[in-house]
Structures are given as C-alpha cells and as structure tokens.
Amino acid sequence: MSTKVLEFERPIVELEGKIKELKHLSGGSREMAQEIERLEEKARQLQKERFASLTPWEQVQLAKHPDRPYTLDYIGEITTDFMELRGDRAFADDPAIVGGLCRFDGRTVMIIGHQKGRNTKENLYRNFGMARPEGYRKAQRLMRLAEQFGHPILCFIDTAGAYPGLGAEERGQSEAIASSLELLARLTVPTISVVIGEGGSGGALAIGLTDRILMLEHAVYSVISPRGCASILWKDPEAEQTAAAQLKMTSHDLQSLGICDEIIPEAVGGAHRGLTSTAAALAEALRKHIDELCALDADALVAQRYEKYRRIGHLERE
Amino acid sequence: MAWWRRKKQQLETQTPEEKVSVPKGVWSKCEACGEITYTEELIANLRVCPVCGHHAPMPTAERIEAMLDEGTWEEHDTDLRSGDPLSFADQKPYSQRLEKALRTAGPRDAFRSGVGTMAGVPVSVGFFAFEFMGGSMGSVVGEKVTCVFERALELHRPAVVFSASGGARMQEGVLSLMQMAKTSAARGRLRAAGLPYISVVLHPTTGGVAASFATLGDLIIAEPKALVGFAGPRVIMQTIGQELPKGFQRAEFLLEHGMVDRIVSRLEMREQLGLMLQLLGTKPKTDQPAAQ
Ligand SMILES: [Zn+2]
Numbered sequence: 001m002s003t004k005v006l007e008f009e010r011p012i013v014e015l016e017g018k019i020k021e022l023k024h025l026s027g028g029s030r031e032m033a034q035e036i037e038r039l040e041e042k043a044r045q046l047q048k049e050r051f052a053s054l055t056p057w058e059q060v061q062l063a064k065h066p067d068r069p070y071t072l073d074y075i076g077e078i079t080t081d082f083m084e085l086r087g088d089r090a091f092a093d094d095p096a097i098v099g100g101l102c103r104f105d106g107r108t109v110m111i112i113g114h115q116k117g118r119n120t121k122e123n124l125y126r127n128f129g130m131a132r133p134e135g136y137r138k139a140q141r142l143m144r145l146a147e148q149f150g151h152p153i154l155c156f157i158d159t160a161g162a163y164p165g166l167g168a169e170e171r172g173q174s175e176a177i178a179s180s181l182e183l184l185a186r187l188t189v190p191t192i193s194v195v196i197g198e199g200g201s202g203g204a205l206a207i208g209l210t211d212r213i214l215m216l217e218h219a220v221y222s223v224i225s226p227r228g229c230a231s232i233l234w235k236d237p238e239a240e241q242t243a244a245a246q247l248k249m250t251s252h253d254l255q256s257l258g259i260c261d262e263i264i265p266e267a268v269g270g271a272h273r274g275l276t277s278t279a280a281a282l283a284e285a286l287r288k289h290i291d292e293l294c295a296l297d298a299d300a301l302v303a304q305r306y307e308k309y310r311r312i313g314h315l316e317r318e
Numbered sequence: 319m320a321w322w323r324r325k326k327q328q329l330e331t332q333t334p335e336e337k338v339s340v341p342k343g344v345w346s347k348c349e350a351c352g353e354i355t356y357t358e359e360l361i362a363n364l365r366v367c368p369v370c371g372h373h374a375p376m377p378t379a380e381r382i383e384a385m386l387d388e389g390t391w392e393e394h395d396t397d398l399r400s401g402d403p404l405s406f407a408d409q410k411p412y413s414q415r416l417e418k419a420l421r422t423a424g425p426r427d428a429f430r431s432g433v434g435t436m437a438g439v440p441v442s443v444g445f446f447a448f449e450f451m452g453g454s455m456g457s458v459v460g461e462k463v464t465c466v467f468e469r470a471l472e473l474h475r476p477a478v479v480f481s482a483s484g485g486a487r488m489q490e491g492v493l494s495l496m497q498m499a500k501t502s503a504a505r506g507r508l509r510a511a512g513l514p515y516i517s518v519v520l521h522p523t524t525g526g527v528a529a530s531f532a533t534l535g536d537l538i539i540a541e542p543k544a545l546v547g548f549a550g551p552r553v554i555m556q557t558i559g560q561e562l563p564k565g566f567q568r569a570e571f572l573l574e575h576g577m578v579d580r581i582v583s584r585l586e587m588r589e590q591l592g593l594m595l596q597l598l599g600t601k602p603k604t605d606q607p608a609a610q
Contacts, residue, residue, distance in 0.1 A: 162529075164549030164557050169567060170575050173548035174528040178502060182534055185503035186510070201486075202498060202529040202548070209499040223486045223495040223526070228553075233408035233488060247491050248404045257403070259492055309503050310464070312496040313457030314403035318426075 004066050008050060008058055012269060015043045047269045054218075057241040059250045060226060062218040063197050064160075067272035069279075070129075071098055071113030071156040074196065077279035078286070079104045079111065085142060091171065094135030096127045096163070097207075099142040101151070105287050110146035112139050112207055113156030113196075129198075130163040133176035136206050140183050147189050152290050155193040155207040160225060162203030177206040184209035185309070186302060190293030192286060194264070195219040195251075196271075211305050212289045213259060215251040216278065217266040221259070222249035259312065262289075348372050364584045373521070373541050373584055378425050378447040381480065385588050386434035386443070393432040395465050400427055400458045404491050412489035415451065423450040428483070429459040431466050433473070437592020441478050442470035446520070446527070448482040455527050456487035460497025463531060467504035467515070474603045476514040476595050481532040484550075485525020498530035505531045512601025516591060519546045519569075519578065537594055538578045540569035541587075546577075 005013050019039050026032035054062065062068075075082050082102040086093040099112035114131065117123030139155075146153045162173055184191060184207075191210035199208070199221030215221065224232075226244035231237040254260035264281050267274020293301065344357045350372035360367075364384050365374040376384075382391055406412040420426065425447035433442055444466040446453040455463075463479065470477035486494035508515050517535025519528075521544035529548050532538075540546065547554075547567040555562060565571050572578045582590045 162548060164553045166554065166558060166562070166566070169547050169549065169554065172533070172575070172577050174546070175533040175577065177529040177548065178498075178531070178533045181499055181502035181530060182506045182509075185499070185506045201495060202526055205495055205498060206529075209503070221492055221495075223491055224488050229488050235409075243408075246404065246406050246408065247488070249492065254492060257491075257493060259496060306503055306507075309496065309500045312500055313460055313493055314401045314490065315457055315461055316399045316401040317397045318399050 006058070006061050006065065008054070009269070012043060012047050012050070015039065015046065019043065044268060051269060055241075056245040056247075056250055056253075057226070059218055060220050060244050062270050063220040065270065065272055066118075068197050069271050069275050070118075070158060071111075071115045071196065073275060074156060074279055074282060075102065075111055075113075077275060078283040079109075082111070085145075086138070088134040088137035088141060090134070090137060092132075092134045094127075094132050094138060095125055096129050096131040096159070097135035097139055099139060101146075104154070105283070105290070107290070108149075108151045109290075110142055110151050110153045111156065112142055112153065114159040114204075114207075116158060116197075127163055129159045130161060131159065131203060131206075132163050132165070132168045133171040133173050136162075136176035136180045139207055140180055143180075143183055143187060147187050150189060152190040152192070152294065153187070153210075154286065155191070155210060157193055157195045157199050157204045157208050157219075157221075158197035159200050159203050160198055161200035162206070177202050180206040181209050185305065188298035188302060190290060190296075190301060191305075192289050192293070194282065194286075195221050195260075199249075200225060209305075209309065211293050211301065211308070212261045213254075214262050214264055214282075214285055214289070215254060215260045216264050216271060216282070217251055218270050219251055220249045221251075221254050222247050346374070349374065366584055371542065371583070373543065375448065375521070376584070377449060378430060378445050382430065382445055384584070385445075385480070385591075386436060387438065387588075390434040391432055392434060393430060394469065395431050395462050396426065398427065398458045398461060400456050400487075400490070402489070403457070403493055404489070406489040406491070408489075415489070419450050423447065425450045427458045427462075428453045428455065428487075429462045431462040431469075433469065433475075436478065436595065437589050439592050439595045440473070440475045441595070442466050442473060442475055443478045443480075445480045446482045448520075451487065453481075453483035453527070454485065454487035454494075455483055455497050456490040456494050457497065459483075459487070460494070460500050463497075463501045464504040467501070467508050467531075470508055470513055470515070471511055474511075474513065474600070476516065476598070476600065477508055478516045478518065478591060478595075479531060479535075480518045480520055481523045481527050482520035483523055483525070483527035483532075485527055495526065498526045501531045502534060505534050509536075514595060514598040514600060516594060518587070518591070520544050522546070522550075524548065524550050533577075536598065537580075539587075539591070539594075540572060540578045540581050541584055542569055542581055544569045546572055 079102040084100040116129035117126040193208040193210040226240040230239035230243040271278040348367040351370035353369040428450040431444040
C-alpha cells in the first residue's frame, strides 16, 4: 500500500523490508523464526520510541500522509449498511464531502465527512477534500435530515480547508460555512466530530461545532495551514516548520487548550500502518460518547453545547 | 494584504484619531479620483469623496460617532484585553505586537461594543476596529461580538455589527478559530428570540469573520465597493493561477450574486439602518427565555 515514506518512517520501513525478506528466505526454519521475532520486536520498539517524540512538523506530515485512512475507510471499518446520500438540492453534489445514513453499534447514525482522493484521478473528482459551498450545504441538509428522524450525527474532519476558488466565492463560501455553524449550534440531536487527519480552518470547523470533539492521535487542527501562516507572518512560506510549532496544532496541544475532548490512540506508526486497530479504538470512543449524549434530552444537549463554545477563549481583564 | 497596509500608513501620516486634532490646511488626496480635499472637510463628509463618492477608510471612533444618534453611545466590555495563550512568536512576539497596537491604534482591541440608538431605534451594536491588527478576531473580539448578541437578548433589542476584518487572529491559533463557533452560536439565539440582526460589511471583510456572524445577518448591508469574501484575492489567485475578474468580491459583485441585500452609502447608513430596523420590528418578548 505504501506509496510514500516520510523521512522519519524510513528506518522502520527498511527494517520491515528486511523482516519480510527473511520470512521469505526462512522456509519455516526454527532458528530463523526466532530471529524474525526478535527483529519484529525491535521494529515495534523503534517505532514506538520514534513516534512518541514527533515534532509538530512531523505530526503535520503524518496527518497529511497520502496513505492515511480517509472517511470512507473508517465508514467501511466501523459501520454497516452505509447509504450514501448526495446533493445540496440547489446547485450540485460536492464529492469533497460525503455523507449518509448507516448503522453503528445497533443505531442509525448520520455520518458526514471530508473525503480526499487516493490518486490523481480521485483527487480531481474529490477536489483534494476541499469543499465548495454545495458541500457544506449538502452537509446541512443531511444534518437537518438526521435531526428530523432523531439520529446522532458523526462528522469526520479531514481537509486542508474550504476551497478558495472563483465559483466557490460566487456561490457564497462564507455564507455556506457560517450557516453550517449556526445550524450545528442549535441541532437537537447528539453530534460528535472526529479530526481523522487535517483539521484545516473554517472548512474543517464547518462540520466541527459538535457536542464532542475527538482527535486521532496524529491528527492536527489549526486556524491556518503552517505554510499560509508562515507566508503571512514570516513573509516566507519556508518557515512552515516553525509556524507549525508556534500554532500549537497537535492533538495534545488541542487537549491542553481544552478544545479536544479525547485523543484516540492510533496504531503504532500511525493509522495508515494499522487501520483495523485504529478504527476499533475510534469505534470504542464513539460508542461511549454517543451513549453519554443520548442520555441527555434535547434542551440539555443544546444548552451544554452552547456553554462548551461560550467558554472558549483566553481573556484578560484590565 | 499589501493594499490595506498602504492605506493604513497614509492614515497614520495624517491624523489617525480624533477630528479635533486635524490641523487646518491639511489635505487628503482621493485614492479613486485624485481629488484633493481638506481633511477636515473630508472627515465632516464621513471620509466620502465629495467628487466621486469613494469611501476612504474610517477610524472606528469616527464611525461610532457617525452611526449612532448623538450622545447615545455607551461603550461596554472595555476591560477586556488579549493575552498570549500560545506564547506565540513569529518575527516578533505576539505580546509585543499587542503592546504596539495598544500604544498606536486607539481602540483597545479590534472590536468595540456597546449600546445606543440608531435613527431613534435602540440597538446593541459593535464595530470592528481595522486599525487594531487588521481587525483580526482573537478571543477578545469573539467575546465582545458574543456580548453584542447576548446583550441584545437581555435588553430585547436588535443587534447591529459593522465588520471589517482580515479574519482570525493567527497568533491565538485554534482559540481564534473557535470564536467563529462561539459567535455563530450566539447569533443563533437571537434568531430564535425573533430579534433582528443586521450585519454591515465594510471594506474588507474576509476569512473567519466573513465565514461566521458577518454573513448570518437577517439583512446584510454593504458599503460601496467593500471587498467581502471567504478567501482573500491573493490566495484565490495563487490557487487558480489566473487574474481575478474586475470587481471580484466587491459589494456590487456580491449584490449581483445574491449575497447582500443592499449597498448603502456611509452618508445614508444610519438613517437607512434605522428604517430597516423599524420595518423589521421585533417579536414581542415572551415570558419564557427563547433559548435554554
Ligand atoms: Zn474621489
């Protein structure tokens, strides 16, 4: 599957290659089997240590890793009977956001998420997961639908940002994001968002104003891309590594800032090196939060959500 | 971004703040038509060029005075100051940028909130101060905008917000981003209570401010030629790799594309807003709070 290996992944990938080779050569010899086991343990250790001390910039790269699982991958792992629903009923269907009803843990839920492509052709179709206004308007339609029938809503966030193009501006990108925010704030059903990769600015938040905000361990969430920030504040896009650190955008940063409610552990080496175990951890967390939220009545849910966002911000008084 | 810096500098070389401090004989050149007007006269004309009608940038103090009925402005939330929650430093630490803005800009942050009357109609009102760090929205701005909506609810009166902002304040990271959520949620409570909210979009309004409460007005009113959009022109040009059509994202373009209700001259803004609010009216106050 691996199409790209990041620099800090290389020693591990090389070791894994060796193990594979040995396995191929061993032909079932007991001595070799022991050696292979030893090497596998070493690879696990190496990975664990390396991934425990990633720099913010490395986290950003991991969050954008081309092999990283996307929304539809998680839907495939943790739900059944996914029924994709399309179109904003006004202009178009935007494949940069997917959504639909499915079964999860015995319930019907609405899942809405950004969807990136796996290759050039897919990415052209999905616009690299950067939604246009019709994507957010489709999301709103699906949110209302879920509310109408009383189903919880799960939002998977994975976008570099809302698409900054001519047509998107002509059709009211700002309004599309803004009205998604206002709608999410007043929905009477439980809502949970999970940042599964890139949480890029307003285009991410537009499906992220939810009762709970979860993040996969190596996901990032930021007000602006490190590159965008670097070109404005440092006047040099190449300062993006520094900007990434300054922006405090890793899952642990977001947890300390009181934004992220829970970090979901990923497979060692990242979600792309263990979709099944990462998805299982995600499912477990979702189950717990849905149960908690479903126990609240609609009024309490809306009131708590308001308070959650009302409190956010750092204020000083003179 | 370069264009507003240029304008700002021009303002600073003249007198940035109060009209009383304009020495006689100082003149300003209209950016649009080149007409030379005494600055004193220009200010008296709300910085609208008497020849071509160009709306020059307006210091927030002057706007407040022009938009509210005389003597009715009462400022609130004046004790709020930005901190530095991320200990952010780019080429300069955020704390130093804040200090400098506090020293030179006039307003104490990029937003001023309060109450007053507008052509006789009592309003809860707020003004972005573009001269303070480009009107960027950090925690303090988000809090004050939220207070404008909550105060409107408390006092059972309409809200009016004048927006001019480059977007979220990057130096407060994701806390700034979340102000979009907080303000939009507060705006929603006003809608549920049946109280009007008019959003006035000024030049320029982009990013997180455009993509939250500024485009959620029951009515959206723009000043002539105001640039309003999600992405700034430079970002769009970089993305699509071509020049933008003339007038793209300007008020007239927005009107044509159905994004604003009206374009209103600064000279008529207060009267027009008052009339709109009177025409809209408010739902009578119910005993039960509209939102939980
Ligand atoms: Zn002129």
